[in-house]
Amino acid sequence: MVADVWVHGAIVSLAVAQLVVVVYLYRRSALADAWEGAQGADGSGRGGADISVVVCPECDARNETEFQFCRNCAAELPGPTATSGLVGGAQGSGMR
Numbered sequence: 742m743v744a745d746v747w748v749h750g751a752i753v754s755l756a757v758a759q760l761v762v763v764v765y766l767y768r769r770s771a772l773a774d775a776w777e778g779a780q781g782a783d784g785s786g787r788g789g790a791d792i793s794v795v796v797c798p799e800c801d802a803r804n805e806t807e808f809q810f811c812r813n814c815a816a817e818l819p820g821p822t823a824t825s826g827l828v829g830g831a832q833g834s835g836m837r
Contacts, residue, residue: 793805793806794806795808795818795819795820797811797813797814797816797818798816798818798819799811799814799816800813800814800816802814804818806820
């Protein structure tokens, strides 16, 4: 009797885990499809919205230029240096 309950619990747990994975993969593919739709059918980047992108050097994922880290692998994206945006620092003050 106890063994039957354990087996049923294991089966239900595996089914729930499989459902979670399927939902995750579906949402991920739906987001990728939406992203490609925003880029336009011709790949010009002039789809539904005017979005400029930067490609991650680690995983080749497309990210918006405002992102500092990749949305896929969390690697740091190329862009302006951290000191170039400072105001009032040695670069921005005009002092030598």
